[in-house]
Amino acid sequence: MTDKATQISALLAPTVEALGLQLLGIEYLPAPGGSVVRLYIDVPEAEADARHVGIEECEAVSREVSAQLDVEDPIQGNYTLEVSSPGVDRPLFDAAQFARFTGERAKVGLKLPQDGRRRLTGTIVSVDGGTIVFDVDGQPIEVSVDNIDKARLVPDWAALGYGPARELPGDARPGKPGRKAAGKGATKPKRK
Template identity: 55%
Template sequence: MSDKLESLLAPLVEDLGYEFVGIEYQSNPKNRLIRLYIDRPEVGIGIDDCERVSREVSALLDVEDPVSGQYTLEVSSPGIERPLFTGAQFAQFVGEMAKVMLAAPVEGRRKFKGVIVSADDDEVILEVDGERHTLVVADIQRANLAPDVDALLAEKRH
C-alpha cells in the first residue's frame, strides 16, 4: 500500500514545490494512518506548508480513494531524527549516525545503530562499534538519523 500511495502522492508533493521524503502507512483496522514527510532543504517546513500539502493530498485521496474506510492523514517535516526510506537518502547522510530496524534478523539481530559509511539503491553499510554491517535496503523496516542531541545542544550554547 505504501508504494501505491507513494506513486500517487509524490508527484503532487513535488509539483507543490516540496521534497517528498517518504510515507508511512499503518493499517490498523480501527485507525489507519497515512504519515507523509515533506521537506524544503534550504528553507525547512512550517505549519503553513504542512497545511497546504495536507489540503491538496486530502483532495487527491478523496478523488482517487486508494484507502478504503476512514484514515488519519498527517503531514510532517522530517525533523532532526529524519526518517530514511531509500538508499539515496542514506547516501545523502554518509558520515551521520543512523538507527535501522530490519524486518527480519541479519547476523542474529534486527536493530543497528551506527555511522553510515556508504549506500546505494540496494545496500547500506553501517559501522557499528568498529564493525561494518551491510544491510539490504529492501529488508529495512524503519530507519532514521540518530544525531547526538546533547552535542548539538552544547554547540548551540557556545
C-alpha cells in the same frame, strides 16, 4: 515502505512536488477502526540551507493531498492523514536518502534478522546500489535497503546544543577532542 505505502507515495509525490516540496516517504499504519497515513515532506535538497518546512507547508500539502485521496480513494475504510517535516530524527526511506547522510548515525529496524539482530545503530559508511554499509561498534555490517523496515537518523544532541557531549568508544574524530562526562563517582553540592 510497505507495498501500500509505495503505491500511495507514487500517487502523491507529483502533488507534493507541484507545491515546491519533496515527498521523502510515507508510513502507512493500518489499524482496526482507522489507519494512519503519515507523509514526511521536506524542501528540495538544493534549498535545504535556505529554508525549512513549516506549518504552512504542512497545511498546504495536507489540503491538496486530502483532496486527491478523496478523488482517487486508494485507502479502504477510515484513515487519519498526518503531514510532517522530517525533524531532527529524520526518517530514511531509500538508498539515496542514506547516501545523502553518509557519516551520520542511524537507528535501523530490519524486516528479517541479519547477523542475529533485528535492530542496529551505527554510522552510515557507504551506499552501493541497494546495499548500505553501517559501522556498528567498529564492525562493518552490510544491509540491503529492501531488508530495512524503518530507519531514522540519531540526532547529535550535543551538536544541536541540547545535551552534553558524549564520548564514543574509540572516538577519534579529528578536531573533536572527547569530553569526559561526570560518572558514577561524581558528587553534587548538597543543599543546606
